Amino acid sequence: MEQERKIPKHIAIILDGNGRWAKKRGLPRNAGHVQGSRTVEKMCKEVYNAGVDYLTVYAFSTENWSRPQSEVDAIMKLLSSYLKDCLKRSKKNNMSVKVLGDISRLPTEMQEQIKELEEVSKDFDGLHFQVALNYGGRDEIIRGMHRAALDRKEKGLSMEDITEEEFSSYLDTKDIPDPDLLIRTSGEQRLSNYLLWQLAYAEFYFTDTLWPDFDKKELEKAIDFYNGRDRRFGGIKES
Numbered sequence: 001m002e003q004e005r006k007i008p009k010h011i012a013i014i015l016d017g018n019g020r021w022a023k024k025r026g027l028p029r030n031a032g033h034v035q036g037s038r039t040v041e042k043m044c045k046e047v048y049n050a051g052v053d054y055l056t057v058y059a060f061s062t063e064n065w066s067r068p069q070s071e072v073d074a075i076m077k078l079l080s081s082y083l084k085d086c087l088k089r090s091k092k093n094n095m096s097v098k099v100l101g102d103i104s105r106l107p108t109e110m111q112e113q114i115k116e117l118e119e120v121s122k123d124f125d126g127l128h129f130q131v132a133l134n135y136g137g138r139d140e141i142i143r144g145m146h147r148a149a150l151d152r153k154e155k156g157l158s159m160e161d162i163t164e165e166e167f168s169s170y171l172d173t174k175d176i177p178d179p180d181l182l183i184r185t186s187g188e189q190r191l192s193n194y195l196l197w198q199l200a201y202a203e204f205y206f207t208d209t210l211w212p213d214f215d216k217k218e219l220e221k222a223i224d225f226y227n228g229r230d231r232r233f234g235g236i237k238e239s
């Protein structure tokens with residue numbers, strides 16, 4: 001009997017290859033980021049149509065600040081305009097949006113935008129879309145640890161109650177299920193400090209396709225790959 005196709009509930013993506021996409025066309029790197037942001041927009045629709053409930057993309061890492069200032073400025077400008085459009089899009093598509101990462105280092109205006117977007121969209125029950133911005137997995141774990149320690153001190157809670165589940169509630173991904181599938185584009189096969197805690201049991205899919213070229217067909221390939229795997233959680237195979 002043919003097995004039913006499994007759709008990952010949560011897909012996490014490392015968007016990579018914007019710069020190379022632009023270079024191949026003799027364009028400035030920022031043109032690659034612009035095209036990359038269009039692909040993000042398209043993928044929000046495609047993954048939701050495919051039956052995925054959560055999508056988390058790596059837009060800007062804690063390490064990305066070390067890029068040339070002109071590129072950082074251009075990316076920030078692009079992300080800010082993206083977030084502005086996102087407010088309209090989230091209302092139209094019933095999409096909830098959340099930013100993961102330490103937003104305190106972002107421009108004040110952008111922090112305000114993020115808070116508004118999260119507040120307005122928090123109860124929308126379409127796609128749950130997470131954007132990792134000034135995000136680093138180690139930084140997230142340390143920030144979570146500080147908050148957990150502070151709570152213990154201030155509320156007189158005990159250290160012993162810190163289980164995996166309790167600790168997860170101090171992470172930026174509180175209430176968001178762990179990703180089932182990680183996709184990284186452009187041929188790189190590294191985790192680059194992305195969702196270190198949350199990706200513990202995910203399947204990893206790597207493709208040579210550059211992010212701006214990623215499309216519905218590529219998404220299908222990633223889901224096919226996911227279906228070809230036996231999902232194992234410590235030894236017990238899912239049927």
Ligand code: FPP
Nearest residue numbers: 015016017018019020033036037040059082
């Ligand atoms: C990846 O390609 C690019 C980034 C991590 C920079 C920011 C991403 C965007 C602006 C895409 C839009 C995201 C959203 C949420 C709208 P790269 O520059 O590392 O490419 P390269 O490895 O080819 O140089």
